[in-house]
Amino acid sequence: MSDAGATVAAGKREATKAANRAAIVAAAREVFAEIGYGAASIRDVIRRTGLATGTFYNYFPDKESLLREILDDAADQARVRVRAARQGATSLEDFVARGYRAYYEFLAEDPERFELLRRNAGTIRVLFDEPALGAGTDELRRDLQDAIGAGVLPDHDTELMAAAMVGAGVEVGIHMLGREPYDVDAAVQLLTGIFVGGLQRLGS
């Protein structure tokens, strides 16, 4: 029973390190969501963890790398889930609907992360010039291009189309999730209708 789960229970040393790192990341999420990345100081973050100033620097070299880690995590997760959801799509309509649904379910399941992204959208874009909010405009674009190649879609400017789909998705998500109660299905349906109809029209 000693060598059980390969990566688990690796001694108190490792456990504390992992816990501290996690605490810093968690605190950073809160702070960045509350007052915004630009206005936040490293001390705002560590203060919330109960750790000492110096400890922060054992884990991250600066504020930016902290944000980067948080965003990379989120972007990876979002991309994986949207991709997976699209896999089984059987039609254009299904493809669009599944993508939006997966994205909204992802956003909705962690309100703090949602607020973090919403709040720092501009900063994120400038700092990393791509990941943006959509976490995958490029992937969507590639999918669109594949669909054109397969004759499923009419030829068009896929960069702008992907941007339109992501932009509409994000903005609709913000409005939809701000409602009480919110209705993911309705939002997915609206967006699906728009883009399926729109894409068809572009081909005519």
Place this chain on the structure above:
Amino acid sequence: MSDAGATVAAGKREATKAANRAAIVAAAREVFAEIGYGAASIRDVIRRTGLATGTFYNYFPDKESLLREILDDAADQARVRVRAARQGATSLEDFVARGYRAYYEFLAEDPERFELLRRNAGTIRVLFDEPALGAGTDELRRDLQDAIGAGVLPDHDTELMAAAMVGAGVEVGIHMLGREPYDVDAAVQLLTGIFVGGLQRLGS
């Protein structure tokens, strides 16, 4: 010839005040666009004007009111222009196309303002909870509702539809304006196709 233009040449006193205020606003636009509102200090702004620290407080009480002024100006201008453009619309398609075109021409004519908005999108949303980037999602929404009332559009969730149109417009604008050279017409056409097609489909 002495009392010529009603509001002009009102003495050196007034002229200096106007110039100082303008200089502060101009500097603030630069700074907010460059490093973001959150990270910017009042001193970053006044330093760039050559004025003294204290002078800032003769014109604005704090950083936020400065941003507010800048954004109110931009939002007013954008709204007026989009509204005006839509006035003469003769069809749904025309309505959508004119709106987007006016918006893009507005954005394109002042790259610094564009960068300011892009960079601080998240902050703006949180700070003023509405004006957002779109500067007029609500107005668009009202127009959509009028169109439904007039039987031009099928009944649907106008809040989400307006959000989708604004979100797509903003995101497409960012991508389109980032190109060299950029093509406003193509972007307008794409968006018009999407939403006209989408709106028609929602009615079927």
Place this chain on the structure above:
DNA sequence: CCTGAAGTTGACGCATGCGTCATTTTTGCG
């Protein structure tokens, strides 16, 4: 040209943040 009000200036006291590093605490191991 004089004068008083309007406006500008920048140093001041205070607060906060930065990254470092000598010291102390904790942990793994023989």
Place this chain on the structure above:
DNA sequence: CGCAAAAATGACGCATGCGTCAACTTCAGG
């Protein structure tokens, strides 16, 4: 148990920002 390596601590020196305010400059009006 005892000790060396690893990690946490927090005070330190420095930098920067805040809003104020007494002294100074500029302008309008007589």
